[in-house]
Amino acid sequence: MTAIIFLAPDGTRYEIDAPDGSSVMQAAIRNDVPGIDADCGGACACATCHVYVDEAQIGQLAPMEAMEEDMLDFALDVRANSRLSCQIRVRPELRGLTLTVPPRQA
Template sequence: MTAISFITPDGTRYDIDAADGASVMQAAIRNDVPGIDADCGGACACATCHVYVDEARLVEIPPMEAMEEDMLDFALDVRPNSRLSCQIRVKPDLDGLTLTVPARQA
């Protein structure tokens, strides 16, 4: 298990243990993290699992592929550290990662 933290728009912190190999989105859904809607179920066909990755740790996440980049065009308030949580796989190297949930999802 890998420790991941989510910060919701109201400042509430959700510290969860995520199963290695699962997507960060799956971990959020399993732990009832508000604001991660995941309308497409993790198929990278929407932008409702948009998160902001802690900028200091962004280099630890594999670069996004074209499909994710295209889907982020539908997200609100996209920033340089924006990612779709369905495209981030949990692995031990990400232990302690902090993700911030945007105020609104697309």
């Protein structure tokens, strides 16, 4: 298990112990993090699990693949640190990863 931190749009902090190998999106859904809709169930087909990765931690993530980059075109208020949480795999090295949920999803 790896601790992942979500900051909800209202400022509430959710620290979740996520199973290694699962997606960050799955951990958010299982723990009722508000704002992570995940309409496609994690198939990288909707952009409703969009998050902002703490800028100091973005380099810890695997590079974004083309499909994720294409889906982010459908997200609202995309930034340089935007990622789809369904594409981030939990691993011990990500302990303390902090993700901010945007105020609105696509």
